Amino acid sequence: MRRVTVVVMVLMILGLADSIPAAPQVQQAAIAMNEFAFTPRTLTLQVGVPVELTIRNTGQVAHELAIYPVPKSAVKDWDEYAMANTYF
Numbered sequence: 001m002r003r004v005t006v007v008v009m010v011l012m013i014l015g016l017a018d019s020i021p022a023a024p025q026v027q028q029a030a031i032a033m034n035e036f037a038f039t040p041r042t043l044t045l046q047v048g049v050p051v052e053l054t055i056r057n058t059g060q061v062a063h064e065l066a067i068y069p070v071p072k073s074a075v076k077d078w079d080e081y082a083m084a085n086t087y088f
Contacts, residue, residue, distance in 0.1 A: 027051045034059040 027049050032039045033056070045051055057063050068085045075081045 025049065028054070030054040030056070031065070032056050032058045033063040033065065035061055 027045055029043050029045065029051055031043070031053070055065055066082065066086070068082060071081060
């Protein structure tokens with residue numbers, strides 16, 4: 001009887017292992033910055049999947065990239081919004 005119980009438990013564990021979702025794969029995205037341009041112009045990413053972002057300056061001038069949270073309402077002063085959401 002004990003052997004049957006152990007076999008049933010192993011089969012249950014194996015069945016549960018198949019139903020456990022795998023860890024999300026990392027999405028890879030690359031952005032090239034040039035004088036007053038980003039390539040590509042848009043990126044489409046999956047929600048909830050980690051992103052490995054590579055940024056390369058292909059221009060002659062030093063560039064910066066800032067990512068801010070989406071505003072909850074219309075922004076009247078972008079400089080003020082940027083400073084309030086910048087963490088140095």
